[in-house]
Amino acid sequence: MTKRPGNLETVRLTLELLRRIPRNRKVTASELHAQVVNEGFKRDLRTVQRQLKLLSEYYDIELDERSMPYGYRWKERAVGLSVPTLNEHESLLLMLAEQHLKNLLPVSVTKAMAGFFEQASRTLDALTGEKKGGAWLSKVRVVSETQPLIAPKVSEEVFTAVSQALYEDRWLDIEYVNSEGKRLSKTIMPLALAQQGVRLYLVCRFEGYIKDLTLVLHRISAAQVSTRGFNRPEDFDLDTYAADGQFGWGEGERIRLTFLINKVLGYVLLESPLSGDQKVRDVGDQYEISATVVDSGLLRRWLQSFGDDVCDIRTERCSDGLPN
Secondary structure, X not given: OOOOOOHHHHHHHHHHHHHHOOOOOOEEHHHHHHHXXXXXXXXXXXXXXXXXXXXXXXXXXXXXXXXXXOEEEEOOOOOOOOOOOOOHHHHHHHHHHHHHHOOOOOHHHHHHOHHHHHHHHHHHHHHOOOOOHHHHOOOOOOOOOOXXXXXXXXXHHHHHHHHHHHHHOEEEEEEEEOOOOOEEEEEEEEEEEEEEOOEEEEEEEEOOOOOOXXXXXXXXXXXXXXXXXXXXXXXXXXXXXXXXXXXXXXXXXXXXXXXXXXXXXXXXXXXXXXXXXXXXXXXOOEEEEEEEEEEEXXXXXXXXXXXXXXXXEEEEEOOOOOEO
16 A cells, blocks of 8 residues: 655654653743754644644643643653663763753754753663663763853853854844943854853954954843854864964964973973973973963963962064064
């Protein structure tokens, strides 16, 4: 018997919706529609709403009709659906990815993956005490080299707009408040997103300019994605931008840095050099360190953090050999 075209696609959509309905919170039909569309399903919102209504009649899915839009979630004791089932290793990888990459993924991808993250969490919760993977998350941490700070609050609406504009290469209209409290209204070309410690930075260009700038994301008070797209500038490279010290308050100027440091504190520089051409000379109870680095505010603050344990600091420009 010949199958009607589209039957398999309907089954796939049904499984995708069942897999993405969460257990511990409600999700709307619009959110689920955006997720499945992002996965390549060509279905309108009404189709998804009808499918969800039908599924709530046959499965242990709670339909909250008290508020608009309606919300869906698995009932408290429902078995739910895990197809395909995530194994221990896959669940562990997904949970670590969510923890450390959530600010660096497009919002559309994060939302599309929400059901998988929740399934991974449930899988590891069930394994705790039975297999090593269930306890792994309590055994690993990324720790800061500097004084820990609480992350500044970034507006969810702003982050969503920035993420969309960056992902789709669209101009972005923003309201920005700088460190001096001055409010700016600008149209920008978003080029890159970077995380440094607990802060997020947006690399961009103001419309009509060619200079790359770095904006602190939490200082953007409002953002609106434009319908206008742009071609990414060929002269911009994120690796080069970072290597030039732009995230460390530098302008890319390279210098030959030489200084003396107490041996106890300086030993870490023997294990983790400042640069590939670093030279070390033993000077009694000190090391003389010489390396080619990018001159930046971050570098100067790092040197100052050693106090009297670092002395005789000398710099020389690499471009013309003249001392600073």
